[in-house]
Amino acid sequence: MPIDPICKMPVDEKTGFKSVYKNKEHFFCSENCKNKFDELDKSVIRVRRSLSDRERISFGKLKREIIDPGICTMCGACVASCEVLDIVGGKPALKGRCTSCGVCYNQCPRTITTESSLIGKVRDVFTAKTVLSDLKGQDGGVVTSMLLYALDEGLIDSAVVTVKSEEEPWKPVPIVAQTREDILRSAGSIYVHSMTMETLMSAIKRGSRSIGFVGPSCNIDAVYKMQTSPYGLLHMFMRANILKMGLFCMDTFNYEGLKAFLESKSIPLSTVRAMKIRKGKFSVIADSEHTFPLNDIDRYRNGSCTVCTDLTAERSDLSFGGVGSKDGYTTVLARTGLGLELFKDAEDRGYIKIEPLERQAFEKVLHLAKAKKTQMYMIKKRFETGKGL
Ligand SMILES: Cc1cc2nc3c(=O)[nH]c(=O)nc-3n(C[C@H](O)[C@H](O)[C@H](O)COP(=O)(O)OP(=O)(O)OC[C@H]3O[C@@H](n4cnc5c(N)ncnc54)[C@H](O)[C@@H]3O)c2cc1C
Ligand code: SF4
Ligand code: SF4
Ligand code: SF4
Incomplete structure (x- = not known):
């Protein structure tokens, strides 16, 4: 029936x-x-x-x-x-x-x-650039300008940033920056994992209580967990105010692999002035500019990055990336009230110039974020083609 x-x-x-x-x-x-x-x-x-x-x-x-x-x-x-x-x-x-x-x-x-399932919670989106003449950033130099503003205004007493090693060119070295000079030398992107958390701990142990912290989503997540997990050190006893400044990130590479690749192309790392990844291309600026398909360095990509799904560092106060903005500008996602307030104040105090990000440009951020969210789905394909993780 x-x-x-x-x-x-x-x-x-x-x-x-x-x-x-x-x-x-x-x-x-x-x-x-x-x-x-x-x-x-x-x-x-x-x-x-x-x-x-x-x-x-x-x-x-x-x-x-x-x-x-x-x-x-x-x-x-x-x-x-x-x-x-x-x-x-x-x-x-x-x-x-x-x-x-x-x-x-x-x-x-x-x-x-939905947009929020691609890039997390966002209050507003902008494109911005530095107005400081002595600063050359990776994109608009906005991260470095924000740190300088926060230090000058006494809003932070230090910043955890990453600089290039003096002994081994382009090897990332996380430092506790307490001066304008240290912050300025951290400008630019290094496409290799930087172990920032030990440095954050050492800043707190040295007495810093308001810290600007810069890193991609995996680093920001580490800070978030330390702050919120019942077992987290920052939650239990090492209390400090941390301004989380996240970087958009598609991937990082193994340092030795990257070095060997560039040497095989007769480009010693000591001659490299900047590296850029845009639109599937890896560009290296040394005596001249060399551009390679990103696939050429795929084998040096870190395994952790192949399963990472967060492009825009969703747990930050402010997130920064190149995608969506024209050359010389940084795309900025303001996520928290604190982040938005500091970002706007940095403009009022003459450190940066802010413009709204047009919808079409914002779509590019969403598009890349989607590629990252769904890259996990490609794992089956990677194994089928013998690439593995
Ligand atoms: C590994 C990596 C991958 C990235 N991938 C993308 C991407 O796919 N798409 C995109 O749109 N943007 C990406 N970005 C972000 C982009 O390169 C710029 O960092 C961002 O647009 C801010 O530019 P800026 O000129 O305002 O920053 P700057 O003023 O130049 O400041 C750069 C800041 O980055 C920090 N930094 C540099 N290297 C590292 C590192 N390895 N670990 C932690 N902190 C670091 C420095 O400490 C500095 O504070 C990536 C950045 C990194 C570090
Ligand atoms: S198959 Fe086509 S018609 Fe049916 S629900 Fe999907 S989009 Fe609509
Ligand atoms: S892709 Fe993900 S895991 Fe890899 S460095 Fe970027 S944020 Fe970290
Ligand atoms: S059956 Fe498959 S494709 Fe259809 S709604 Fe469920 S998961 Fe999606």
Whole structure:
């Protein structure tokens, strides 16, 4: 005997009320239950229409991003919400015409459909650059300018930053910077892991209580956990105010590997003035500029980076990156009230120039963040192609 899908009571097919949905007959104990079911069906159609007005997303996108890479959980949410979908050969598949309403994509638990699930909580987004003439940063020099502002204003008593080793060129060395000179020499990006946490601890042990801390998301997460975990040292007894300044980060590389790669191209590290990673290219500025496809150094990429999903350092007060901004500018995400207030005050005090980040430019940040969130899905592919982690 069929079960009424609304009240879950058994129904006699001969005397019950009937509706057809997705070519399947459903039976109801009363007209009331049938009406409720029909109304539900109509609302699915309404939702589908209103979504299709906003953005046209076809089943193809769900197939490309979720089904083909093998990360579909077979929960059936997409099939349940559309009459032209069914399970074929163990996978959701089209069996009719897709109207690109986007319902299946937005329903799937594996798709990422909101900005906050890509880049975390953000109060406002900007593009900015330094106005200090003695400063040459990686992008707009905003991180260094913010640290100088905070030190000059007495808002921090030190900063944990990373500089290049004097003995081994381009080897990252984390330091506790307490002077303008030390902060200035930390400008620029080094694409190698920097072990910043020991340095943070030493700053606190030396008596610093307000510290500017700079690092990519894995470093920011370490600070966050030390502050919030019941076992965290910063939570238990080493209390200090820490301004968390996160860097966007797609990857870092093994120092020895990077060195060997550049030497094989007759570029000794001692001659390198800057390195840049943009749009799938690795550029090295030495006597002249050399550009390589990023794939050429993929084998030196740190294993931890291949499984990292946070591009924008979501637990920071302020996050900084190059993507989205024009040359010579830094993209800035203000996340906390404190971060936003200090950022704006740095402009008022004459350290930086701020502009709003246009929507189109912001889309580039979201796009890269999505690539990073979904790179985990590519792991299967990496093993299939023999690259491993
Ligand atoms: C490893 C790494 C990967 C990055 N990947 C991307 C990316 O894929 N896309 C993107 O848009 N942006 C990326 N960035 C951020 C970008 O390179 C700039 O750091 C950011 O735009 C700020 O520029 P700025 O001129 O304002 O900073 P600057 O004023 O030049 O200040 C740079 C700051 O970075 C710190 N720093 C440098 N190297 C390290 C390190 N290894 N570990 C911790 N801190 C460090 C320095 O201490 C300094 O405080 C990356 C940065 C790093 C360090
Ligand atoms: S719910 Fe159906 S019609 Fe809408 S996009 Fe998905 S497959 Fe196409
Ligand atoms: S909703 Fe997503 S996870 Fe669920 S079956 Fe459809 S594609 Fe797979
Ligand atoms: S990719 Fe992730 S793990 Fe690797 S250095 Fe960047 S933030 Fe850290």
